[in-house]
Amino acid sequence: MVFDWLKKVSKDxxxxWENYLETFENKPNVSDQKRYVVFDCETTGLDHRKDVILSIGAVAVIDSSVLVNDSLELFLKQELYKPEVAFIHGILKEGKEEKIVEAExxxxxxxxxxxxTLVGHNVNFDIEMINQALKRLNVGKLKNDSMDTDxxxxxxxxxxxxQHSSLDELCKILKVEKSDRHTASGDAFITALVFLKLKKRLAIK
Structure with a gap:
């Protein structure tokens, strides 16, 4: 079986990483509720080969609810600092947030x-930023299914x-109120609200 192969490959x-791979082994029960994680990364720029993650915000969605008690917010220590980018997201190199190293x-x-299932607006960029960080840890890429609100x-x-639409445009079209825009946790929550509206319109369970 494919997961036996994954185990063999991941033994070293x-x-x-082994714990992460194991989460894909168990087949979900029919009664299990599908869990989505809407996430966003604030980064030093838009080049995944050179830029790094500054913060990650994520929140779970099940059925038609955003689970604010099932969320995550992380700030990373900044080895690469760009003041011009900090003006947008407000994350300072020596800010008040508790910062952890990228690996953690x-x-x-x-x-x-x-x-x-991972969800984001232009989610492929955020996934690639995570994959680049995983590469620096000498492991594989994310295995999760993904969905893009755009x-x-x-x-x-x-x-x-x-024909692309920005997150701001979708908020206006779908009448989603914006708060904490251009923070990872704020954008993740806003995207989750957009996702719920589109999920309902597309009849996705």
Whole structure:
């Protein structure tokens, strides 16, 4: 079986990675509620080869509810600091937030998401930023299924793939109130509200 193969391949990997892979082994029961994790990364820029993660915000969604008590917010120690980017997200190198090293942040992120379906706006960028951090830990890439709110809106409206909408535009169109915009946790929560509206319109369980 594929997961037996994964076990064999992962035998020399760190325990946190083995634990993450194991979450994909158990087949869900019919009665299990599907768990989505909506997440966002604030970064030093938009080049996943050079830039790094500054903070991660994530919140779980089950059925038609955003579970604010099932959420995660992490701030990373900044080896690479760009003042011009800090002006946007407000994360200072020596700010008041408790900061942890990248490795610890990624481990805690994996422990939180488990095998959930990952959701984000332009989610592929955030996934690639996580994958680059995982690469620095000498492990594999994220295994989770993913959904993009931009792509969901394209499908709902019958738009072409090159017809993109920003998160701000979707908030205006879907009448989602914005708060803490341009923070990882704030954007994750806003995206979760957008996701719920699109999920209902597309009849996704």
């Amino acid at each position: 990997y760190p325990k946190f 942040a990624i481990i805690r992120f994996l422990e939180f998401i488990k095998n959930a 792509a969901m809106y394209q499908k709902f409206k019958g738009l072409q793939e090159d």
